[in-house]
Amino acid sequence: MASIISKVTELDKQMREKVKKLEEEKDKLPIFLREKKKELTDQYQAKAKEIIEKRKKEIDIELNKAKENAEKELLDAVTKLQKIYNEKKDDWLETIYNECMKNFVEE
Secondary structure, three states: OHHHHHHHHHHHHHHHHHHHHHHHHHHHHHHHHHHHHHHHHHHHHHHHHHHHHHHHHHHHHHHHHHHHHHHHHHHHHHHHHHHHHHHHHHHHHHHHHHHHHHHHHHO
């Protein structure tokens, strides 16, 4: 009988130690959760920053391409207008001169 009581007492002692260790772990849980939350937040922010930087670079490339295309289109339009002006200016001047003279003579 003494052996059973001794075993029960030892088992009780072991279980109390286990419960104590579990309580200590439970007490450490909020700290662990705060640390884990900070770690996950830092990882998320780093990933978000990386995605944002990548998108900024893509936008810059697209913007530069659009700017180059707009400049090229503008240059083409100016060139075409200049060509038309050079081809038609004498005709336009003559037409304007004739209209002015016609109006002048009529008066």
